[in-house]
Amino acid sequence: MADDKETAEALIAELQKNIKDAFAVFDHESNNTVDVREIGTIIRSLGCCPSEGELHEMLAEVEEEEPTGYIQFDKFLPMMTRVLLERKYRPQPEDVILRAFEVLDQTKNGYLTQEELTKYLTEEGEPFTQEEMEEMLSAAVDPDKNVILYKDFVTLMTVEDT
Template sequence: MADDKEREGTELVVTEFHKKIKDAFKVFDPEANNTVDVREIRNNYQVASKGELHDLTAEVLDPSKRGFLTKEEFVKYMTEEGEPFSQEEMEEMLSDAIDPESNSIRYKDYITMMLVDDG
């Protein structure tokens, strides 16, 4: 019985997570067909600022506002949610993202590193 309640709680969290992700990307999916064309984003939308990306990441992936994700959390989100990354993609991403001392990803620093400032 406790397992059922725990499972229901987990399902609710996952459902809420999916809703937040869908809501965040509605602006990039005007046809509501659950696809995003990167060329369309580049041509038609102003790319979010570093601050906006940080806020979105914190809201969706780090609701307790710790400022980081553990390696395990990061891998889980990137391989189990949405379009999963391959093992090779994950290893490449982790090599850039992971802080070897804390074994965590400080997403504000990672977002800053990943964004190219056009000037």
């Protein structure tokens, strides 16, 4: 029984070290605070992929009563530790993302045009911003064919689940 407790404590200590390290990258003034706009990047760097709505819920949990535009590490750590322990907001597996692209590819060509992908991602669900679309297209578009070969892109954009 003691081994299980020690294993759990070691896991929590490792998670909290990873959280602290990720937070520290954006704590530019070394005062245990980061700009609220950086929290999504920190959370995603820790392997979580919340939607924008879920991210806003997480921010509401850790933001001060009077929002300052900054998040305190001592508020962020317990919330993020819980999220990681519960394995919340895990990324979608490659096959699920591939099936989503295949649904969008109504002509079954194995690719989408920039216009098609832009239409789907800016008019449906949680719409991408222009900046997000430009960033995605810069990584997604095959420079030779000028289309998104989504099988290659899915492999590029998925992460291994640890």
